[in-house]
Amino acid sequence: MDAETRTLFESRLLSLAKARAREGRLPEATHTGAVKNPFCGDEIAVDVKLSAQGAVVDLGYEAKACSLCVASAELLSDWIDQVYSQAQSQEGGSPAPLQPEDLHALAQAIDDVLKGGNAPAPDGFEALVSVAPFRARHKCVTLPFDAAIKALEDKQT
Amino acid sequence: MGYDVAAIRAQFPTLERKIYGNKPLIFLDSAASAQKPRAVTAAMTDFMDTTYSNVHRGIHALSQEATDAFEAVRGKVAGFMNADEREVVFTKNTTEGINLVAQSWGRKNLSPGDEILVTELEHHANIVPWQLIAEATGAKVRAVAVLDDGALDMDDFHAKLGPSTKMVAVAYVSNVLGTVLPVEDIIKAAHAQGALVLLDASQAVTHRRVDVKALDVDFLVWTGHKLYGPTGIGVLFGKYDLLDAMPPFLGGGDMIDTVSFQGTTFREPPYRFEAGTPAIVETIGLGAAIDWVETVGIEAIAAHEADLLDYAMDQLAAANDVTVFGTTPTKVSVLAFLLGDHHAHDVGTILDRTGVALRVGQHCAEPLHTRLGVHSTVRASFAAYNSRADVDGLLDGLSVCRELLG
Numbered sequence A: 001m002d003a004e005t006r007t008l009f010e011s012r013l014l015s016l017a018k019a020r021a022r023e024g025r026l027p028e029a030t031h032t033g034a035v036k037n038p039f040c041g042d043e044i045a046v047d048v049k050l051s052a053q054g055a056v057v058d059l060g061y062e063a064k065a066c067s068l069c070v071a072s073a074e075l076l077s078d079w080i081d082q083v084y085s086q087a088q089s090q091e092g093g094s095p096a097p098l099q100p101e102d103l104h105a106l107a108q109a110i111d112d113v114l115k116g117g118n119a120p121a122p123d124g125f126e127a128l129v130s131v132a133p134f135r136a137r138h139k140c141v142t143l144p145f146d147a148a149i150k151a152l153e154d155k156q157t
Numbered sequence B: 001m002g003y004d005v006a007a008i009r010a011q012f013p014t015l016e017r018k019i020y021g022n023k024p025l026i027f028l029d030s031a032a033s034a035q036k037p038r039a040v041t042a043a044m045t046d047f048m049d050t051t052y053s054n055v056h057r058g059i060h061a062l063s064q065e066a067t068d069a070f071e072a073v074r075g076k077v078a079g080f081m082n083a084d085e086r087e088v089v090f091t092k093n094t095t096e097g098i099n100l101v102a103q104s105w106g107r108k109n110l111s112p113g114d115e116i117l118v119t120e121l122e123h124h125a126n127i128v129p130w131q132l133i134a135e136a137t138g139a140k141v142r143a144v145a146v147l148d149d150g151a152l153d154m155d156d157f158h159a160k161l162g163p164s165t166k167m168v169a170v171a172y173v174s175n176v177l178g179t180v181l182p183v184e185d186i187i188k189a190a191h192a193q194g195a196l197v198l199l200d201a202s203q204a205v206t207h208r209r210v211d212v213k214a215l216d217v218d219f220l221v222w223t224g225h226k227l228y229g230p231t232g233i234g235v236l237f238g239k240y241d242l243l244d245a246m247p248p249f250l251g252g253g254d255m256i257d258t259v260s261f262q263g264t265t266f267r268e269p270p271y272r273f274e275a276g277t278p279a280i281v282e283t284i285g286l287g288a289a290i291d292w293v294e295t296v297g298i299e300a301i302a303a304h305e306a307d308l309l310d311y312a313m314d315q316l317a318a319a320n321d322v323t324v325f326g327t328t329p330t331k332v333s334v335l336a337f338l339l340g341d342h343h344a345h346d347v348g349t350i351l352d353r354t355g356v357a358l359r360v361g362q363h364c365a366e367p368l369h370t371r372l373g374v375h376s377t378v379r380a381s382f383a384a385y386n387s388r389a390d391v392d393g394l395l396d397g398l399s400v401c402r403e404l405l406g
């Protein structure tokens, strides 16, 4: 098997997808968005919880989807946790809470990584670089981001 | 002389391609669209180089020659499925053929309370056009259930067929399960209730002899690109009296008798349904494709494919971790399956990198996948040019999937 395929399937993406450690809907979601990839039928629903100040504080998902889509959702949900907890733990001053715009910027950055741009992958998303050579699978990775953005564009639930 | 698959393969230049460096292409996606033999591309190029002109409208020599060549294909298509020439309408593809019947026949003949009977195993092309016309006319679309082995539930068919049924629109062969439907029984029962029958023969004409007169079917549609022909050309068969009673589908040139602002009159079938300049070169290509199929022999192709299917089914059954969807004895060489609990897409990506081209997803049959209780499937399909070595390639590819997906 070629190196690209090996790299992809031996990356941590597959184990993330097997564990599905973070899958689950958010009971306290303020926004929710579901999207479907008409090409393969994969579906994902993403719940987002915004604080009263409008910062993204939590994200949950539920997917009927392939390993790459689930892994991508796992990474996204992890990332929000980490950014949020970092913001929480900053001493004094005002932490920069995660704004919906940050999620848009992240989605754009992931898109650039997939398209093979030179920019490095955002922290925590390095494994997604291995998907870049598989053009037919890019949508699998971006689907959770599409759902998150759709959720944010939605009215409060 | 047996079936010489090497000689057949040699006529398909695409099959000589290497992909991903130097991997031989193992093409198992013919149910989506078949590769083209040189005879088809040569006929199209030759026609463009020597005879090309618009058809049905010229006084000059080329136009007459082009018209003759174009109309000769109509004759060939008619012969291929045992129809009369005037019952052969050229369309763009199956999808257009079904939309044509749904809109043209449906608009005139459907009213609130009427029912259109389809099945759970239909391609979206044989669902959505009926939903659109049902929406417009107040008719209702109902779907006949499919059994676990991929057969049509004939009890459910008979239960749902009734005096309200005006149209029964079903696949002749499922594009996922490979099931050949008992269309003779369906047609007899539908006619006994006064309903018409449309068969989506997209996956049938490639695997068996189709005879519209023996079937006594009312409409039958298929698409050229699955029968080793080019894209952009399809066929609608309709019984002449039915076509003659139908209003036009699209309006424009070629389909009119006289045009005035007091009112326009339309030509007789099939021309009434062929508005505008047709896909002339593609039609010539379709003619060459039919010649090619008839030279090899559709029965010989079918027997060869049946052998490949048996071989593949035996090997997959031996594997223990493969679930095959569609296991009826009438199955043709369309083979949907899942490997363990791995997502079809992951399997498809790895197979692709081993050189195996096939389709993953729902194959434009979402309701069927819902019925099967699976999200998506991997579909291998075998055509005239496939060999046992291709099946072996698929099995080797599956071993790589097991290794990488764990």
Ligand SMILES: Cc1ncc(COP(=O)(O)O)c(C=O)c1O
Binding pocket: B031, B032, B093, B094, B095, B096, B123, B125, B126, B171, B173, B174, B175, B200, B202, B203, B223, B364
């Ligand atoms: C059973 C069936 N119906 C309809 C179609 C649609 O054919 P086309 O896209 O050429 O209109 C296909 C092929 O995709 C098919 O397999």
